[in-house]
Amino acid sequence: MSKMMTGAEMVVQALQDQGVTTLFGYPGGAVLPIYDALFHQKKVHHILVRHEQGAAHAAEGYARSSGKVGCLLVTSGPGATNAITGLTDALMDSIPLVCITGQVPTHLIGSDAFQEADTVGLTRHCTKHNYLVRKIEDLSRILHEAFYIARSGRPGPVVVDIPKDVQFATGLYTPPKNVHHKTYQPQLKGEIAKIKQAVAMMAKAKKPIFYTGGGVINAGPAASTLLRELVALTGFPITSTLMGLGAYPGSGKNWLGMLGMHGSYEANNAMHDCDLMVCIGARFDDRITGRLDAFAPHSQKIHIDIDASSINKNVAVDLPIVGDCAHVLEDMVRLWRAEAHPVDKKALQAWWAQIDQWRARKSFGYKKSDTTIKPQYAVERLYELTKKRNTYITTEVGQHQMWAAQHYRFEEPNRWMTSGGLGTMGYGLPAAIGTQLAHPDALVIDIAGEASILMCIQELSTAVQFHCPVKIFILNNEYMGMVRQWQELLHGGRYSSSYSEALPDFVKLAEAYGMKGIRCSDPSQLDEAILEMIDSPQAVIFDCVVDKAENCLPMIPSGKAHNEMILPDADEDIGSVIDDKGKMLV
Template identity: 55%
Template sequence: MSKKLYTGGEIILKALGDQGVDVIFGYPGGVTLPLYDKIYQQNKVRHILVGHEQGGVHAAEGYARSTGKPGVVLATSGPGATNTVTGLVDALMDSIPLVCLTGQVVSNLIGNDAFQEADTTGITRAATKHNYLVHSTDDLARLIHEAFYVATHGRPGPVLIDIPKDVILGTGLYLMPEDVQPRNYNPKIRGDREKIEDAIQLLAAAKKPIIYVGGGVINSGQKACQLATQLVRMTGYPCTTTLMALGAFPASDPQFVGMPGMHGTYEANMAMHQCDVMFNIGARFDDRVTGKVGSFSPGSKKIHVDIDPSSLNKTIVADIGIIGDAGSVLEDMIRLWDEKQPTINTAAIKSWWNEIEKWRGVRCLSYDQGEKIIKPQFALENLRKLIQGSDFYVTTDVGQHQMWAAQFLHFDKPNRWMTSGGLGTMGYGVPAALGVQVAHPESTVVCVTSEGSLMMNIQEMDTIAKYQLPVKIFNLNNKVLGMIRQWQELFYDNHESECDLSGGPDFIGLAEAFGFKAIQVTDPDEVCSGIEKMLTTKGPVFLNIEVDRNENVFPMIPAGAPHNEIVLGPNQNLKTVDDKSNVMA
């Protein structure tokens, strides 16, 4: 440990550098000025100036999810800090590792209602995995290193460090990451061997198994995804991946049955409903997956692997609950499986597959393109065809386009699909794409969005253009808040209350004003060429596709209904859900 004294600003940058941070997303303000002065005098950590702090957090999320490394945000006190809150909760819900640094008013003014003062640690206590208020420059290095440790260990999440201006200006000692003893926070990584053996026995004896892979497998890392794929292939069992886990198992593999849940495939939902053994690894039985909890997969034994003990038995009681890291448990499982060589009931599995193939034969994602109006599914199917095989990343916003993107774009690799799953944050897509493109400057990054969500963080188009990031914005413009309209049509007597966006701006003119190349597509015959042009044009491109306003996302399991009450299309009447209060949940 060197005895040299550094200023708080220098310590922050040194600590970030030693944590391997190459880029931060931020916005300056009064109390962070001394830190920005240090940022100015170095070039190790790159600063991306975003348009709004919420955009900064989503950009850091995009960076984190596409690289597997923690994302870093820097905001000023007061409004800067409060603007981060939506992004922090988004990261908390989707278990994304982030470190958010906020400036705070000088220590002796805290509590005085000073200019741009807010109780940031108080406000963000429920929005973060953990947060800190730094009292002394000497504590700064330790707390930053600890924040990175907490953000990335156990179930990942956002950690906030609130730093008063005097702590940034003051001097203190620097500590290297290896000199910091992380506090007594030691999440269990390795699953209990006995339980893993029980799980193997149950899984091997299954006649109608399903492997249900969640975002925890992606969070565990690429190796965990390889191991999950290995397990699925060595057992020959069907595999479904949640919205958060698309790409953890290759979508092109015939053993993939699609996504489960409200807008999941018929085959995935029927397999979940009818299975006799469910192996859930790294998913949390979200209500959008389970539907009506009491009728969820009624005949199955459930194995649940999660690094977070509070996920076990939270909504669905597990017959075998294994606490541990997905990758570690899979590794042990595969090793023990190889040792034991349990016999799989191949005849039963074959007839299970026959059943699944029948469900698959329903072709639940089919749609009718027609001649005049572009169907959003058609546009996305063409996008898939044209990016398949290339090095691409996709971000989305929230709503109908998000569900269609999840259904129609296929991911064979993890960390390629960034969407706001838990919180469902409109305005996520554009800044997330910015963060992904900063991390992967040479790759194709497409943001699938629609005009409602787009407007919520549209200022980040300026950031994208300013840094000349070649992000492709794929705007499925239906001139309406589509998911709201869909629910109003299906559950509220078609009362289109406050969902019309037809008076919106001229998006082509707007995109060009931001410095994007803009392409307009209105005819089904132009879809393919429009997408090709978007992909081949250098720099930021905005593709505006005018799509059918009245299209609905199917299949659909109404909220509060069991999986076998899935609605396949517009021609099938919705079954009335018994409990009306459950409908708009």
């Protein structure tokens, strides 16, 4: 209903009309009118974070685990700049966010006023789109447009920067309607002729593979269901990027495990040797492809993506299909069924036999120990003890993240929240809080490293204040493990600044925040300790003291191809495998 109200009231009304029930934020001078409007209502529940980066990551966790748009409210200047890491993270991983920022009043813009920053200028490169609202007349339209743009097509973060005088001004609020945006109308349906061609190529393939990514998750649960159907119909093997885990079940029989730099031997070799690659909602990221000129050299490639600019960006493909994964998969399944495609059964059998040989190398294997907890063992036990529960996993960034991806199996989409593209340490705790708020009854675990967790440690207060019983499972090896690993491999074991010196006592830290702290360093007591964590109604920090020198393997050394992986049982000096050109890469 159209109604006269202040700009600040419009913001709250628009949030309500867009179905926002949870808003992450931190007040400040330039957003006080909006906080005042929030004070007078109950529909939008405000979650006070302890740093604006936490607000952005929490909104990401909320969005990624629920499929809704995540929402945050921060003040001008430092409020906005602090949110930038989270916005960039959301842009890289295609997470729908709407970030409302306060701004100094319009007449002060450009005068270097107190807490003034050029927020639209600063966030232009880390948002899908952004707005500076100069007039109250534009405000309600822009707010609704922001939600439309954040969630449509390839999702992403949108910033709406609102000067304080616009928040005080009075104008006519118009509710959201099905706006036909004049320029932004993403293509959802794929071209049917191309999908037919894709199906024909798939029917002829002798060594096919599905390579799927976060796009399948973003396309909604229906896309994952259709993907499972297509895999079952074709019998093809399937691998996925870090972002795509859960779209196909980790226990599924066609599952090869994650691919890429720390992916499985079978997934990477199958990618290298395949004759047909069907890429669905993934973007040929450098962590996936390894050395580009040796990437799947004998393959034809089909690429399904809603973002036309992802196609032919890093890797030239034979058949591009622009469209939403769910729509295209629906057509694919229908066409495959309708035409009863005879697959080359004999070739597929031989292909699977080859894959089974690679599988037999057990590339995620590691040396077990009775005396120290191996980090892989810790994740394995965590998986075994939580798999029957309603569990959501978030991570920080580093070795622990890769071990989680390798050893925790995801059966459903939206259960795995991790910072993939940007690789943001500090993501996991606030993301876990956001996830917990979206799923109050679920078991939410942040698999963390002792270095990453300290980057957004202040959010422990948020968890306690809002009764989020998140479990922070720290694989504590007293090193920035991935940095240490690269220093071992590439820099002669000179561990420059990668030792986590002066660590806090995490058990006491938990207690200081009013949480529960658990420490375990004995593999024989690990199960019991994990169960104690799970059964606690409180938020918990679990300090899991693990092997300090464990490397994350297998690994495609930088600058190498998929079939040049280093396996855990390799005797060679890994450092000598990487040439000078590889060292230049990250």
